[in-house]
Amino acid sequence: MSGVSLADLRRHVAARPTWRCRVCAAPWPCQPAKLGLRTEYADNRIALTLHLSALLYDAIADRIDTGSPDAGRADLFTRFVGWTRVR
Template identity: 35%
Template sequence: MTRHGPVPPVWLCATCSAPWPCATGRDELLQEFAASPVALALYMNAYYVAASQDISWAPAGTLHRRFLGWLP
């Protein structure tokens, strides 16, 4: 499991305080889910839905790119 996990409801990285998922968190998640990219997409989608509720003021496209746009 990644050390660079989210801190809801602000959705910053618990380790580096960057917007989550941070670059290191993304790398760790890609390694952790290397054998199952579909599972990673579903996992990140659940976080996207939760963050959309917590950060309701953010444009949907911005959150979509942040949580899902980096997936392979």
């Protein structure tokens, strides 16, 4: 990880209800968060997918609660879960 520790990557967490990174303000999961999650769940891709699916559910609920017109958009699936697929 060239000088970046897993602890540094773990700091990239979501700020709710916007679901933007608290560190870099990118849509969460940002690239550092993805790298940290891939590292943390390296031996269990299913657990990673389940974890992110639960967070996707929370993100959709937050969008509904805040009256967002795009609450159920498919791009949220890609953002939260789609990147975990093995290519």
